[in-house]
Amino acid sequence: AAFSSLTDRLSNAFKHLKSKGKLSESDIDGTIREIRRALLDADVALDVVRSFTGRVRERALGAEVSQALNPAQQVVKIVNEELTSILGQGVDRPLNFAKNPPTVIMLAGLQGAGKTTLAGKLGYWLKDAGHTPLLVAADLQRPNAVTQLQVVGERAGVPVFAPEKGVQSDGGDAVSAPGETTGDPVQVARDSIALAHTKLYDTVIIDTAGRLGVDEVLMKQARDIRDAVNPDEILFVIDAMIGQDAVQTARAFDEGVDFTGVVLSKLDGDARGGAALSVASVTGKPILFASTGEGLKDFEVFHPDRMASRILDMGDILTLIEQAQRQFDEEEARKAAAKMSEGTFGLDDFLDQLQQVRKLGSMKSLLGMIPGMAQHRKELEQFDEKEIDRTEAIIRSMTPQERRDPKIIDGSRRARIAYGAGTTVSAVNGLLQRFEQAAKMMKRMSNNAGMGGIPGFGG
Numbered sequence: 001a002a003f004s005s006l007t008d009r010l011s012n013a014f015k016h017l018k019s020k021g022k023l024s025e026s027d028i029d030g031t032i033r034e035i036r037r038a039l040l041d042a043d044v045a046l047d048v049v050r051s052f053t054g055r056v057r058e059r060a061l062g063a064e065v066s067q068a069l070n071p072a073q074q075v076v077k078i079v080n081e082e083l084t085s086i087l088g089q090g091v092d093r094p095l096n097f098a099k100n101p102p103t104v105i106m107l108a109g110l111q112g113a114g115k116t117t118l119a120g121k122l123g124y125w126l127k128d129a130g131h132t133p134l135l136v137a138a139d140l141q142r143p144n145a146v147t148q149l150q151v152v153g154e155r156a157g158v159p160v161f162a163p164e165k166g167v168q169s170d171g172g173d174a175v176s177a178p179g180e181t182t183g184d185p186v187q188v189a190r191d192s193i194a195l196a197h198t199k200l201y202d203t204v205i206i207d208t209a210g211r212l213g214v215d216e217v218l219m220k221q222a223r224d225i226r227d228a229v230n231p232d233e234i235l236f237v238i239d240a241m242i243g244q245d246a247v248q249t250a251r252a253f254d255e256g257v258d259f260t261g262v263v264l265s266k267l268d269g270d271a272r273g274g275a276a277l278s279v280a281s282v283t284g285k286p287i288l289f290a291s292t293g294e295g296l297k298d299f300e301v302f303h304p305d306r307m308a309s310r311i312l313d314m315g316d317i318l319t320l321i322e323q324a325q326r327q328f329d330e331e332e333a334r335k336a337a338a339k340m341s342e343g344t345f346g347l348d349d350f351l352d353q354l355q356q357v358r359k360l361g362s363m364k365s366l367l368g369m370i371p372g373m374a375q376h377r378k379e380l381e382q383f384d385e386k387e388i389d390r391t392e393a394i395i396r397s398m399t400p401q402e403r404r405d406p407k408i409i410d411g412s413r414r415a416r417i418a419y420g421a422g423t424t425v426s427a428v429n430g431l432l433q434r435f436e437q438a439a440k441m442m443k444r445m446s447n448n449a450g451m452g453g454i455p456g457f458g459g
């Protein structure tokens with residue numbers, strides 16, 4: 001992972017502190033030196049390292065004697081807070097949506113930074129959240145960029161607006177000559193907004209051209225597109241693997257297009273990851289997303305505090321859970337859909353689903369062990385694991401035949417099941433009622449499969 005070597009180095013720096021009961025100034029300075037070296041080796045920009053270590057040192061020296069934390073833990077806590085602060089610039093915000101759709105998101109960055117890939121991921125993520133995104137092919141410069149966006153859009157199931165072909169190549173190294181006419185990206189961007197208005201796309205994601213290095217032609221084109229469509233977000237996409245160049249590139253784009261947020265791409269690479277730590281700090285702009293692979297789902301919302309604890313090897317359980325939930329929902333939907341159309345969804349499948357839901361329960365206890373999770377704990381508290389226990393017990397007291405065909409469960413069977421599950425007949429009735437309702441709804445939905453399975457259409 002991107003930060004693995006930084007993580008190792010930092011935990012080494014802290015290891016030397018662990019045996020100490022009380023820290024002297026020279027203990028702290030020794031640790032600061034190691035932290036400084038670790039950060040520099042991870043390609044964090046020198047200025048950023050300086051101010052970071054300066055703040056950590058000052059706070060560590062002035063740290064109050066604490067009942068709860070030993071001195072070494074206090075230093076880790078300070079480093080964690082300062083890391084969070086340089087990664088986030090005090091901001092942990094979601095994407096800015098326009099009051100009046102469409103929300104316009106423009107992507108900017110060097111060629112190869114991962115913009116086109118990101119467009120697909122962002123589109124997929126927005127669609128997943130109930131939005132109706134449109135991808136716009138305004139990179140008419142890079143050979144085959146338009147085709148690539150179309151492929152990505154198809155994979156993501158998100159429509160692509162691509163009225164111009166742009167530069168195409170058949171694997172050769174065709175590069176557009178300066179001044180070569182490849183269509184007008186500004187016009188494409190402008191037209192895409194008009195299309196979004198008529199077709200009611202609520203978000204427009206504009207992929208723009210990047211060059212191999214920062215140049216004024218590129219910057220002007222990006223600016224022209226910006227001025228034509230007035231984006232709600234201008235996301236600067238930066239390859240986390242580019243090392244020390246990150247700072248210069250970020251500054252150039254900051255001055256050139258005045259972006260509103262950063263996306264770190266290729267955070268999965270075995271890189272030193274210093275760009276992540278420098279870019280936000282140098283530009284004062286928040287990192288909104290991280291791209292962590294070539295797949296559509298290799299994408300996450302960036303939270304500075306979570307990333308800091310990941311770097312410090314303190315775990316990032318919340319992101320893990322969010323990923324698991326995304327996975328879980330999809331898989332469930334697919335399975336349920338298959339059973340629905342076959343008409344074979346029985347109580348055993350219901351039991352399977354309960355097992356899935358139970359995962360939330362183990363998450364609750366997991367979260368309970370992590371300090372500072374109070375706000376999330378409240379949401380999870382409403383989840384009643386005992387209710388699942390009761391439901392499971394009832395289903396397990398049924399015969400396989402009863403589970404497949406609940407209609408045969410008459411009064412005497414209900415009494416037997418209730419007895420076996422150690423519950424009341426009315427609890428058994430309640431469960432069967434809920435199941436019947438669910439089955440009815442599923443039947444209605446699969447009858448409407450021709451309408452895309454949307455309840456309320458046709459049938």
Ligand code: GDP
Nearest residue numbers: 111112113114115116117265266291292293294
């Ligand atoms: P663009 O020129 O900015 O549009 O960059 P592309 O989206 O074409 O990405 C350039 C290359 O980086 C492609 O080969 C992508 O598959 C790859 N890439 C993009 N994002 C990631 C990422 O998060 N992780 C990895 N490992 N590769 C990525």
